[in-house]
Amino acid sequence: MSSSQISRRNWLKRGSLTMAGLAFMPSEIWAKSVEIAQQNNSTYIFNTSSTFNEFTPPITDETKLKARLLANENPYGPPPLAAKAFQDEVFTGNRYGWETLKTLIEMIAKKEGVTPENILMAPGSSDILEKVAMVFFQKGGDVISADPSYMSLINVSKSVGGQWKSYKLLKDSQHDLKSMEAAIDVDTKLVYICNPNNPTGSITNAKDLKAFCSRASEKVPVFVDEAYIDLSDNGLTDSMVDLVAQGKDVMVARTFSKIHGMAGLRIGYLVAQPETLERINAITRGGMGITGPSIMAATTSLQGKEFLDMSKTKIAEARQYTKAFLDKKGLPYLPSQTNFIIFEIPTDGKAFLKEMYSKGIGVKAFNFWDKNWCRVSIGTMDEMKLFTEALDQVI
The missing domain is CATH 3.90.1150.10 (Aspartate Aminotransferase, domain 1)
Structure with a gap:
């Protein structure tokens, strides 16, 4: 084993093997891992x-x-009107954003066809991915996903004791839903779908995915990461969010980082069943992790289409x-x-x-x-x- 692997492993152990430590450090772990890899010419x-x-x-x-x-x-991005709303809200920075956040949650719930109780806000969808991993895998178990896929949830799952069961994308770059469904067993804690997928950019047929999510969620929770769904040809028409409204054990993550142009403002949300959100919220700051200016920028952006x-x-x-x-x-x-x-x-x-x-x-x-x-x-x-x-x- 190389010295670079040893040093990186030791650093990760010090920084990430406790729930308390990991709760505050996923992004720092990533940045430090890049730095160590660069220093060691890995x-x-x-x-x-x-x-x-x-x-x-x-x-x-x-x-x-x-x-x-x-x-x-x-x-x-960000949209000019959203940027102005952000700037204006800075002057109320001495106050907590409880009321403005409540308004944003109600707006999102109406847009998604669910209730406010189905919405959990967070400082970006990456925060949601990481916290979901901590909640579902602190006692081990398997996460099923495509390979390649977006690794945030997967890496944190492994850091707290989970195992990754991966399934190669099909030749047309769609998820191998048949193999993934067949892999669900007593050790499976979560199925993770990134759609459209990162890093490939491909999107899995919405009809097939919806049928898969409906069946799989009867056995285990299904997490669908829709960070890029607004950019797809069919847009939100291909979203899985209506399954949440139907009462399915499905989680759908969205972000303002992509189409809304607010990557640096850190705001995203999760749509899921209230009992699921209660589990996740137990280790998050939720809306308290989002600044008032970011809340107003997101609220303004949601009201515009141009x-x-x-x-x-x-x-x-x-x-x-x-x-x-x-x-x-x-x-x-x-x-x-x-x-x-x-x-x-x-x-x-x-x-x-x-x-x-x-x-x-x-x-x-x-x-x-x-x-x-x-x-x-x-x-x-x-x-x-x-x-x-x-x-x-x-x-």
């Missing part, structure tokens, strides 16, 4: 037993990047431009209905990142299915032109 940030590993990025000052295309952010439509249209245009470039270069990519594309790279992932970063372009690189991949977030058209110019020089 190929991957984490070496996992799955088919999915993320290459370590080079040490760099991300504020100096010409195009930051690595975090799937909305390059057009900015969201504009963002989706421009992102789709830049995505199409990028796909056309990849086609011309002969670089295969997976079907995406999100604000990012993942494509094959015929080179070492770590070396690829070093070259792209040296040209001022921040992206991510992964290894799965015995191939190396680059995931590029869709920025403005100007940013995507900077990306394609750099990629043309690197590959």
Whole structure:
């Protein structure tokens, strides 16, 4: 075992093996893991037993990047009216935001077709993912998901004693729902679905997924991460949230970080059964972790449609431009209905990142299915032109 693996493991043990410690540190654990991997010149940030590993990025000052295309952010946000609402609310920062949060919860509940008792607010959906993992896996058990998938809930589940049962996406990049359903047994504590999926950008057929969630939730809770659902072709039509209204044991996570352009304002929510939310709320600050200005920005953004439509249209245009470039270069990519594309790279992932970063372009690189991949977030058209110019020089 390498010294880098030992040092990282020891650090993780010190920082994450207690519920009290982990409750405050998932993001710090990630940042520290990246730092340690960089210092030790490790190929991957984490070496996992799955088919999915993320290459370590080079040490760099991300504020100096010409195009930051690595975090799937909305390059057009936040909406101007939401930004103004945020600024105005700063002057009431001496007061708690209980009443404004109540208004936002009622607005979200009406939008989702549920009651306010079905809503749990949080400082971003990542906080929800991590807290759900802590609640459901503190006594062990299995989490079932696709591989690759978004790893936040999975990594925290493993940190507190859970086991990951992963199932490779199908050839069309959809979830292998048949295999995942067959895998549910007495040790299964949760099924996790990221749809649209991250890092692939693909979306699983809504009709098939809804039938799966209905059946599976009769046996175990099902968590559906819909961070990117607004960006998909059918948008909220493909959401699983109506299953919550039907009383199913389904959780649906949403965020204001993507289509609403508020990644830095940290606000998201979970739609689930009240008894499920009570379990999760026992270890969270809930709405107390969200600032008043962020609450007002989210409330304002929910009342407007023009900015969201504009963002989706421009992102789709830049995505199409990028796909056309990849086609011309002969670089295969997976079907995406999100604000990012993942494509094959015929080179070492770590070396690829070093070259792209040296040209001022921040992206991510992964290894799965015995191939190396680059995931590029869709920025403005100007940013995507900077990306394609750099990629043309690197590959």
